Amino acid sequence: GQNIDQPTEMTATEGAIVQINCTYQTSGFNGLFWYQQHAGEAPTFLSYNVLDGLEEKGRFSSFLSRSKGYSYLLLKELQMKDSASYLCAVRAPGELVFGTGTRLLVSP
Amino acid sequence: DADVTQTPRNRITKTGKRIMLECSQTKGHDRMYWYRQDPGLGLRLIYYSFDVKDINKGEISDGYSVSRQAQAKFSLSLESAIPNQTALYFCATSDTTASGNTIYFGEGSWLTVV
Numbered sequence: 001g002q003n004i005d006q007p008t009e010m011t012a013t014e015g016a017i018v019q020i021n022c023t024y025q026t027s028g029f030n031g032l033f034w035y036q037q038h039a040g041e042a043p044t045f046l047s048y049n050v051l052d053g054l055e056e057k058g059r060f061s062s063f064l065s066r067s068k069g070y071s072y073l074l075l076k077e078l079q080m081k082d083s084a085s086y087l088c089a090v091r092a093p094g095e096l097v098f099g100t101g102t103r104l105l106v107s108p
Numbered sequence: 109d110a111d112v113t114q115t116p117r118n119r120i121t122k123t124g125k126r127i128m129l130e131c132s133q134t135k136g137h138d139r140m141y142w143y144r145q146d147p148g149l150g151l152r153l154i155y156y157s158f159d160v161k162d163i164n165k166g167e168i169s170d171g172y173s174v175s176r177q178a179q180a181k182f183s184l185s186l187e188s189a190i191p192n193q194t195a196l197y198f199c200a201t202s203d204t205t206a207s208g209n210t211i212y213f214g215e216g217s218w219l220t221v222v
Contacts, residue, residue, distance in 0.1 A: 042213040096211055100150035
């Protein structure tokens with residue numbers, strides 16, 4: 001079976017750093033994705049990890065440990081526009097399986 | 109203009125009616141997908157297609173059918189709509205030649221079944 005766990009909701013302050021964790025148990029692994037989704041809009045691609053380690057892209061970084069079935073998304077210098085849901089997704093053979101998403105609320 | 113276009117964007121329909129959601133893409137991708145999103149349940153895969161005439165069931169295909177008559181078009185049908193099919197539906201595409209086979213989503217179609 002496929003199981004992906006993320007916290008339901010997190011809050012943070014503008015300018016701060018926040019880490020969103022994702023753990024997974026899937027039948028097969030071909031990479032892990034992070035997407036950002038604003039309410040009522042389409043998910044947009046943020047990052048992709050297939051090897052262990054940290055991938056940095058501007059204010060956003062994503063980390064993967066395949067042996068632990070664990071990833072995190074790190075957001076630095078938070079801005080109000082970062083308030084959104086963040087979806088962790090694992091590519092298992094043949095399909096992309098999504099977690100239920102973490103809703104991030106950024107306050108002034 | 110969006111690379112992945114869905115029509116209609118919003119639709120209210122009655123129980124028992126047939127409804128079709130259409131998706132077209134200009135990205136030239138070979139793979140196309142239909143997902144539905146419900147609060148608290150995340151995105152769930154309904155059907156996917158790796159090429160024209162290729163159809164594969166996803167996690168929640170019951171009550172749905174699809175058609176892939178051309179590489180750029182993938183339509184989703186609800187033969188007899190029921191209220192628990194009220195959801196936000198997303199079409200998506202991916203390119204097997206790209207790193208990670210990243211999925212790109214359309215803007216979404218809000219469907220309400222009353």
